Amino acid sequence: MSNNNIRKSLVASALFGAFALASTSVAADPLAELHKAGQQNIRAAVQSQEKINNIFDQSQELLAEYRQLVEQTENLKVYNDHVAKLVADQNASLASFDKQIGTIEGTKQGIVPLMYRMVDTLEAFIKADMPIDLANRLARIDRLRAVLGNSAVNTSEMYRLVIEAYQIEKDLGTALVTYTDKLAVDGSEITVNYVYVGRVALLAQSLDEKQAWMFNKTTGQWEALGQEYLESTKFAIRVAGKQAAPELLKLPVLAAE
Numbered sequence: 001m002s003n004n005n006i007r008k009s010l011v012a013s014a015l016f017g018a019f020a021l022a023s024t025s026v027a028a029d030p031l032a033e034l035h036k037a038g039q040q041n042i043r044a045a046v047q048s049q050e051k052i053n054n055i056f057d058q059s060q061e062l063l064a065e066y067r068q069l070v071e072q073t074e075n076l077k078v079y080n081d082h083v084a085k086l087v088a089d090q091n092a093s094l095a096s097f098d099k100q101i102g103t104i105e106g107t108k109q110g111i112v113p114l115m116y117r118m119v120d121t122l123e124a125f126i127k128a129d130m131p132i133d134l135a136n137r138l139a140r141i142d143r144l145r146a147v148l149g150n151s152a153v154n155t156s157e158m159y160r161l162v163i164e165a166y167q168i169e170k171d172l173g174t175a176l177v178t179y180t181d182k183l184a185v186d187g188s189e190i191t192v193n194y195v196y197v198g199r200v201a202l203l204a205q206s207l208d209e210k211q212a213w214m215f216n217k218t219t220g221q222w223e224a225l226g227q228e229y230l231e232s233t234k235f236a237i238r239v240a241g242k243q244a245a246p247e248l249l250k251l252p253v254l255a256a257e
Helices: 003-128 134-148 155-171 227-240
Strands: 176-185 188-197 201-206 212-216 221-224
Touching: 003 134, 003 155, 134 155, 176 221, 176 227, 188 227, 201 227, 212 227
Parallel strands: none
Antiparallel strands: 176 188, 188 201, 201 212, 212 221
């Protein structure tokens, strides 16, 4: 081959190589761009997904807070309704108390004079009754009068004490009691043991157990008992003092007229 032909072949080869290189470069650029765009899209998608995930998490938190607020609101409504009912009930109670307070004064104006009359009546009854533990019973009357004149004692307590005194007098009708006190005999006082059986009999016996007396309700006087009643009177005193078991007693009792 001649030198000219060799140079032409080299030129043609060079041109072909340049063309091929140019073609390869042109073909590679779009693929790189596509690859680059794909990578960017993937990164954008990941970022978008992360944003979506964050928004979803925030929405769930907001939903939970909303539900909690709704529940608290319902609870507060129920509680407020409950408190409103309590307030209404208290207002009704206060109105009732105000009404009662208005009537209490009127009640006190009626009950205070009644209590004074009750004490006077009780004292008259005690003085007309058998002299059963007379000193203590009359002392109770004096204490009641002191209470009625004491401003530190409220009306309800005064009334309770008066009723209590009446109950004590009532219980004497069924009581078997003994106590020691003085008895006037033949112009002098001696110490004796008293025993009373309800309001059926009131007896007294000397400490040496050699004498005994019975109170006569008709005459209002003490009368001496015969020897046949000494043992039964002594036994009655022992029974009343819880020193002997109760049993049938032989005691002098005045027959009803």
